[in-house]
Amino acid sequence: MPEHTEIDAPHHRLALDGELTVYRAAELKPLLIDAVRAHRAVAADLGAVTEFDSAGVQLLMLAGGEAQRLGHDFVIERCSEPVRELLAFFNLPAMLPPSGDTAAMETTHE
Amino acid sequence: MNETLTVFAQEARERLEELESLLLDLEQQGSDGETLNAIFRAAHTIKGASGVVEIGPIEQFTHVLENLLDHLREGDVAVSPELVSALLSGGDHIGRLLEHLSELAEGQTPAVVAEGEVLADRLRAFLPGAAAGAPAPTVAAGPARSSDADAPRAGNRHWHVSVRFGESVLRQGMDPAAFLRYLPTVGSVVRMETLADALPPADEMDPEACYLGFEIALAEAADATSIESVFDFVRDDCLLTVLPPHAPLADYAALLDARPEGAARLGAVLVDMGCLSAEALAHVVAAEAVAADDGVALLPALADAASLPAAAEPVRRGSDGRSGQETRLIRVPADKLDRLIDLIGELVIGSASAELFARRSRETALIEVNANVSRLVEDVRDAALQLRMVTIGETFNRFQRVVRDTARELGKAIGLEVRGAETELDKSMVERLGEPLLHLVRNAIDHGIEPQDERLAAGKRAEGRLQLNAFHDSGSVVIEVVDDGRGLDPERIRARAVERGLVGAEQGLTDAEALQLIFEPGFSTVDAVTKLSGRGVGMDVVKRTIAALRGTVDVRSTVGEGTTFVLRLPLTLAIIDGFLVAAGQHNYVIPLDNVAECLELTADDVYGDVFRLRGEPLPLVRLRTLFDLADAPPRRQNVVVVQAGNQRAGIVVDALLGEFQTVIKPLGLLFRNLRGVAGSTIMGNGEVALIVDVPNLVSVAAATQQHAFSDNVRPAVPHVLS
Numbered sequence: 001m002p003e004h005t006e007i008d009a010p011h012h013r014l015a016l017d018g019e020l021t022v023y024r025a026a027e028l029k030p031l032l033i034d035a036v037r038a039h040r041a042v043a044a045d046l047g048a049v050t051e052f053d054s055a056g057v058q059l060l061m062l063a064g065g066e067a068q069r070l071g072h073d074f075v076i077e078r079c080s081e082p083v084r085e086l087l088a089f090f091n092l093p094a095m096l097p098p099s100g101d102t103a104a105m106e107t108t109h110e
Numbered sequence: 111m112n113e114t115l116t117v118f119a120q121e122a123r124e125r126l127e128e129l130e131s132l133l134l135d136l137e138q139q140g141s142d143g144e145t146l147n148a149i150f151r152a153a154h155t156i157k158g159a160s161g162v163v164e165i166g167p168i169e170q171f172t173h174v175l176e177n178l179l180d181h182l183r184e185g186d187v188a189v190s191p192e193l194v195s196a197l198l199s200g201g202d203h204i205g206r207l208l209e210h211l212s213e214l215a216e217g218q219t220p221a222v223v224a225e226g227e228v229l230a231d232r233l234r235a236f237l238p239g240a241a242a243g244a245p246a247p248t249v250a251a252g253p254a255r256s257s258d259a260d261a262p263r264a265g266n267r268h269w270h271v272s273v274r275f276g277e278s279v280l281r282q283g284m285d286p287a288a289f290l291r292y293l294p295t296v297g298s299v300v301r302m303e304t305l306a307d308a309l310p311p312a313d314e315m316d317p318e319a320c321y322l323g324f325e326i327a328l329a330e331a332a333d334a335t336s337i338e339s340v341f342d343f344v345r346d347d348c349l350l351t352v353l354p355p356h357a358p359l360a361d362y363a364a365l366l367d368a369r370p371e372g373a374a375r376l377g378a379v380l381v382d383m384g385c386l387s388a389e390a391l392a393h394v395v396a397a398e399a400v401a402a403d404d405g406v407a408l409l410p411a412l413a414d415a416a417s418l419p420a421a422a423e424p425v426r427r428g429s430d431g432r433s434g435q436e437t438r439l440i441r442v443p444a445d446k447l448d449r450l451i452d453l454i455g456e457l458v459i460g461s462a463s464a465e466l467f468a469r470r471s472r473e474t475a476l477i478e479v480n481a482n483v484s485r486l487v488e489d490v491r492d493a494a495l496q497l498r499m500v501t502i503g504e505t506f507n508r509f510q511r512v513v514r515d516t517a518r519e520l521g522k523a524i525g526l527e528v529r530g531a532e533t534e535l536d537k538s539m540v541e542r543l544g545e546p547l548l549h550l551v552r553n554a555i556d557h558g559i560e561p562q563d564e565r566l567a568a569g570k571r572a573e574g575r576l577q578l579n580a581f582h583d584s585g586s587v588v589i590e591v592v593d594d595g596r597g598l599d600p601e602r603i604r605a606r607a608v609e610r611g612l613v614g615a616e617q618g619l620t621d622a623e624a625l626q627l628i629f630e631p632g633f634s635t636v637d638a639v640t641k642l643s644g645r646g647v648g649m650d651v652v653k654r655t656i657a658a659l660r661g662t663v664d665v666r667s668t669v670g671e672g673t674t675f676v677l678r679l680p681l682t683l684a685i686i687d688g689f690l691v692a693a694g695q696h697n698y699v700i701p702l703d704n705v706a707e708c709l710e711l712t713a714d715d716v717y718g719d720v721f722r723l724r725g726e727p728l729p730l731v732r733l734r735t736l737f738d739l740a741d742a743p744p745r746r747q748n749v750v751v752v753q754a755g756n757q758r759a760g761i762v763v764d765a766l767l768g769e770f771q772t773v774i775k776p777l778g779l780l781f782r783n784l785r786g787v788a789g790s791t792i793m794g795n796g797e798v799a800l801i802v803d804v805p806n807l808v809s810v811a812a813a814t815q816q817h818a819f820s821d822n823v824r825p826a827v828p829h830v831l832s
Contacts, residue, residue, distance in 0.1 A: 022280045022281075022285075022317075022318055025280075025317035025318050026317050026318060028317070029315070029317040033312050053280075053285045053287060054280065054285050054286045054287050054320065054322055055280050055285075055317065055318065055320075057287075057304075057322070058306065058309065058315075058317075058320070058321060058322065059317060061306045061309060062309055062312055062315055065306075065309060065312070066311075066312040069311075086287060089287065089290070089291070089302075090287070090302065090304040090324075091301070091302045091303060091304060092304055
C-alpha cells in the first residue's frame, strides 16, 4: 500500500509496493501525479514493487514528464528487480537509479 | 550424457539439416539475401549453442564456417558448386563431431577433431585474400531488379523494426513488453528505443491506454515474416513496419512519414541508433534522390540488387488471413509416446471386452454407456496416433543431398522434385522407410537415369528428373519414386532370370511378371557392378522391409521413358480396423482396408480354386486349407473379396462376424515363418485371433491362378502354399 512519509529531506519520498501494473494504473496515476504536482522534488521508492509492466513504465514516464513541465524533479531512488529489469529491457537507463540501489525483494519487517 | 547435451545435440542436428537443405537451395536457385541470412543464422546458432555447452572443437570449427558464410552474405565471396561442396562437408563434419559429443564433453580429443583442420583449411581457402587458387570475389549474378538497382540504400546492416502499439492493447490484457520479449527468438536485438511521444498531458492520459512505440535494430533475422509473426496477436492493433538490411532509403522516408513523431524527431532517433547515417537522413528529409555513392554507405555487394530481399511492405492494419499463432512445440521422448500407444492398445481391447459382456447382459443402459466409452476410446486412440504422425517431407528433403552427391559422382545432371511433402504417417514407419527409399533413389540415379549423351541421343532433356511423391489413398500412404530414365527392359530381365535359373526357359512370363523378378534375391540386370548398387543386393531387401511394414512395393516401367516404384503402406503399425471372420473354431481378422466386398460362396461358380465373380475369374484362398483345419466345413461358406495393390483374391471363410477394431501384437519367433499371417490380436473374450496377411495371400493366389489358366488346367487340388 502506498504511504506518504513526510520527512525533512530535499525530496518528498513516495513509496509504492505491490503491483505497478495496468491493473492498478487507474488507482496509482492520481497518486503519482498529485505527488509531483504538490512537491518540488519527489523520490519514488519502488523497492517493494512486485510486478511491473508497460503500463507501469508509462506512469513513471508520465510523472517524469509532468514534473518536468512544472519545473519539478522526479527521480526513482530505489527499485525492485522487476522494475529494473523492464526499464533496462526498454533501454531507459536514465530512469534507473544509480546502480547498486536495487532493493532485494524485501521481507515485510519494518 | 546429461540432458543439456542431449538437447544441444538434437537442436544442432536440426540446424544442420536446415543448413544442408538451405545450401542445396542456394546452389540451385542462386544466392538471395533471405537464404544467405538463414544459412548464416543456422551456423551461428550452432556456434552459439556449442559455446554455451562448452564444446570447444565444435565451436571453433563452426566459427570458421560462420566466418566464410558471413563473407558470402556480404557478397565478397561468390557461390560456386565447389564452395557449396566444401560447406556441405563442413556440415557433415559438425555432424561427426556431434557423434563424439560425450567424449568431447569430457575434454577428450577423438581423431575426428584433427580431420576438421583439413576441412577448415579448405573452407578458409575460399575467403577473400586467401592464397592463390582462391576464387576471385565476384558477385553472384541474379535476376537484377533494374528498377531499383541504382536506388540509394541505407547502410544499415540490420533489420529495422518499427512498431506503435494501439491504445487498446493493455486493456485487452496484452503487454507490449511480452511481445518484444519474443524478439530474441527470431533474431538478436542490437538496440531498442522506447518512444513515449504519444503520451498526452497528465490530465488527459488514460492510465490503461497504451501510448508506447519502439524502434528496434535486429540482427540475424531470417525473414520479414518471422519477425512479423512476433506481433501476430496484436496485428490488428499496431502499426508495424519491418525493413530488411540495406533497405532502400525511400522505405525509410516512407516510415518517417507514416509515424506520428514526425520525420525530424524519429530521424534523430534512427541516426542515434545507427540505423541511418546523418547524411542519409538529410537526403531522406530533403526527399531528394541521391546517387548511390553520395554519402550513403553502400557495401560492395549492394551493387547487386538481386541479392537483397524484396523490400518489406509496411504491414497493413488488419488481419491478412495468416494463422496468427505460432505453433508451440514440446519435445516428448519417443518411448513415452510408445508407452502411451501401448496402453491405448490395451484400452481398446479392454473396451471391446466390456462391450461384449454388456451386449450379453441385455441391459440397455449398460450397452449405451459402453457404446459411449467405446466411442471415446476410439477418439483417444486417434488422437494418440496423431501424436506420432510426422510429415514425410523431412525424409524426402534429405534426399536432395543424396541426389546431388550421387549425380556429381557419376557425372550426371539430375534434378529432384518432391511432391506431397506434407503427407503424414507414423513416426516409426518413417524411420524404417529411410533405407528402402535410399536404395530406390540410388538405384534410379545409378541405373535408371542415363548419362547425358545417351539422353540427348534419345531426344530427351539432358537433365534427368527424379520425383518423390507422397499422397494418401484409401487408408494407406502411397510413396512413389519416379525417374524418367531408360526404363526396365522385360526382355533383358527374362534373359537374366533364365540365365540365373530363376525361371525355366520355356516358362512364358508376361512383362508385368518379368518386372516383378527384380525383387528376387540375387537378381541384378546390371552388367557392370558400380560402386553404388548393382551388387544384386537391394531390391529383395527393399521388398522385405516394406512387407515387414505391412506394405507392398510395385514397379511400373516403360522402356525408354522411365520407371516408377510404388510403395503402399498402412498409416500406422499399431492398430488396425479389421473385419472379423471365422473358420472352424477360430477367429481371424482381415484388415478392413483390404476388404472390397463379401458374398456367399455359390457352388455353381466355383472351379477348383477359382471363383467366377460377375464373369471374371477370382483366385480363391481357403482359410481352412491354409491353416489346416480338420473339421468338416459348414454347408454354406462365404467369400471375402480382398484387394492388395491391383490384385484381387477371394478368401473363403465359414462365417462373417463384422467389423472389429484391433491392436496388432507381433508374432513370436515361433511363428516367424508362418505364411499368410501378419500378426495376432486378443479379442474381447480373451481369445487370440490371427491377422491375415492379405498382400501375401493375394500374390500367392494370383500366381496360382495364372498357372491354372495359362495351362488350361483346372487344378482339382488346391496348392495355394506350394
